[in-house]
Amino acid sequence: MALSGDHSDRGELRTHESLDELRTDLADYIADLSEMSVKERGVFAVALSGGSLIGLIGYLYFLSYVCLLGFCLIWFYASGLHIWWKMESRKLCEAPYNKTVDWAKWYIFWADERVVGKNHDDSNYKLAKDGFLSKVPIVPSHVHSINDSVSAEQAADDYKFVIRQLVRTRVISVSEISDCPKFDLVLLGMGPDGHVASLFPNHSVLGENDEWVTFITDSPKPPPERITFTLPVINSASNVAVVATGISKAEALHLAIDDVGPDCPSLPARMVQPTNGKLVWFLDKAAASKLDGAQFSDLG
Numbered sequence: 001m002a003l004s005g006d007h008s009d010r011g012e013l014r015t016h017e018s019l020d021e022l023r024t025d026l027a028d029y030i031a032d033l034s035e036m037s038v039k040e041r042g043v044f045a046v047a048l049s050g051g052s053l054i055g056l057i058g059y060l061y062f063l064s065y066v067c068l069l070g071f072c073l074i075w076f077y078a079s080g081l082h083i084w085w086k087m088e089s090r091k092l093c094e095a096p097y098n099k100t101v102d103w104a105k106w107y108i109f110w111a112d113e114r115v116v117g118k119n120h121d122d123s124n125y126k127l128a129k130d131g132f133l134s135k136v137p138i139v140p141s142h143v144h145s146i147n148d149s150v151s152a153e154q155a156a157d158d159y160k161f162v163i164r165q166l167v168r169t170r171v172i173s174v175s176e177i178s179d180c181p182k183f184d185l186v187l188l189g190m191g192p193d194g195h196v197a198s199l200f201p202n203h204s205v206l207g208e209n210d211e212w213v214t215f216i217t218d219s220p221k222p223p224p225e226r227i228t229f230t231l232p233v234i235n236s237a238s239n240v241a242v243v244a245t246g247i248s249k250a251e252a253l254h255l256a257i258d259d260v261g262p263d264c265p266s267l268p269a270r271m272v273q274p275t276n277g278k279l280v281w282f283l284d285k286a287a288a289s290k291l292d293g294a295q296f297s298d299l300g
């Protein structure tokens with residue numbers, strides 16, 4: 001059973017008993033937003049992040065998991081558990097969404113990307129392509145990955161240019177109160193240190209208010225060179241979802257969401273505050289375990 005509630009001005013919290021339940025709720029949420037956006041604007045412009053998020057909308061592939069996965073699958077099907085699982089869990093890249101979502105209207109962007117080749121294991125594009133994009137019929141020319149053959153600075157400039165063109169043609173909407181692009185959905189993960197996209201705690205790019213996309217060359221989490229949406233772009237989106245699971249995220253979530261007073265560090269996740277959009281947190285019980293008693297109600 002999922003628990004949901006509003007937490008002062010920090011948006012809607014959805015806490016899930018299991019990752020399967022979270023996956024299904026997240027898939028329903030994204031599919032609903034896609035339907036609404038396609039109805040209203042004819043397109044759905046979504047910015048992805050990397051990390052564990054991709055495993056929750058698609059699959060995470062790591063070589064060392066493959067053998068273990070093979071063994072588990074044999075046991076899973078032999079035990080008949082797959083019948084129960086199919087009823088309980090749905091992924092965005094599987095039925096019914098692979099048939100019901102209007103994938104042809106989707107446009108894909110990255111809220112952050114590591115400046116490595118597209119075939120590199122650290123690439124957020126590769127992660128999303130292997131685990132999600134290759135499983136659904138998204139039009140290849142609608143997938144806007146970064147230029148991986150130039151410096152971080154140039155890649156950020158190129159990405160800004162791509163986004164500007166698509167704002168002009170209204171594939172991406174524009175904010176009513178600034179000239180910022182207004183994505184229909186920005187999907188963020190959150191690191192144990194409270195970073196979102198490639199905006200890390202205490203980094204100077206947190207104060208970047210002029211650029212849409214910027215770059216860093218000193219990421220505390222490898223690889224060091226990355227490009228990232230800035231806070232004004234994230235906060236201009238119509239919808240922002242932050243997905244965080246596991247006990248390692250619990251303390252950062254407490255600092256990002258609860259009323260921790262004026263001494264609260266400028267935690268990137270806390271600086272996610274959509275101006276006119278809606279913020280939803282998708283959490284599992286472990287990640288939510290350090291939150292102050294929120295007012296939960298049954299999602300049904």
Ligand SMILES: O=C1O[C@H](COP(=O)(O)O)[C@@H](O)[C@H](O)[C@H]1O
Pocket residue numbers: 049050051052053112113114124188189190191192195196197198221
């Ligand atoms: O480096 C990154 O980390 C964050 C969080 O990743 P997670 O595996 O802890 O969920 C991710 O959202 C970001 O896109 C990525 O570049």
